[in-house]
Amino acid sequence: MQLSVIIPLYNINSYKEKFLKNVRKIYDQRYEYIFIDDGSIDKSLNFLKKNLKLKNMYFYQLKKNSGPGIARNIGIKKAKGKYILFLDADDDIIPKNLMKILNYVKKKNFY
Numbered sequence: 364m365q366l367s368v369i370i371p372l373y374n375i376n377s378y379k380e381k382f383l384k385n386v387r388k389i390y391d392q393r394y395e396y397i398f399i400d401d402g403s404i405d406k407s408l409n410f411l412k413k414n415l416k417l418k419n420m421y422f423y424q425l426k427k428n429s430g431p432g433i434a435r436n437i438g439i440k441k442a443k444g445k446y447i448l449f450l451d452a453d454d455d456i457i458p459k460n461l462m463k464i465l466n467y468v469k470k471k472n473f474y
Contacts (some may be wrong), residue, residue: 366394366465368446371434376405382452383414389458395402395419397438402428411427446473 364405368389375382385394396417397426400408402425435449445467450456 364395364444365446367397367438367447368394369397369399369435369442369447370450370452371399371401371431371437372403372407372411372452373401373431374398374403374405375407376410379407379410379451381455383411385455386415389456389461390417392418395421396440396442397441398422399432399434399438400424400450401431401445402426405452435447 366470369385369430390396396415396419398408398421398445400423408422420442423441425437439447439448445473446465448461449462
């Protein structure tokens with residue numbers, strides 16, 4: 364696994380369709396995507412599980428809201444990728460830029 368994309372979530376209901384579109388846009392089955400729901404009360408995670416049935420997508424849920432830092436740390440523990448990319452649920456990334464980032468860290472031999 365080359366890349367683990369870790370995305371903490373908290374009550375994304377108001378922009379869930381845009382979020383879904385963004386995730387599908389950057390989806391690549393060679394990467395893993397780790398979604399950590401940080402105690403949402405709007406059933407954000409249920410929506411994602413129903414609509415993102417793609418390979419290498421993993422969903423975890425915290426019982427109470429603990430902040431994005433805790434969610435990211437849990438994602439790191441679950442990650443299997445050589446590299447980790449953190450995104451927030453409201454981030455929008457262009458797929459070719461994701462490849463540029465990954466190629467850059469490979470070229471510079473970051474590890």
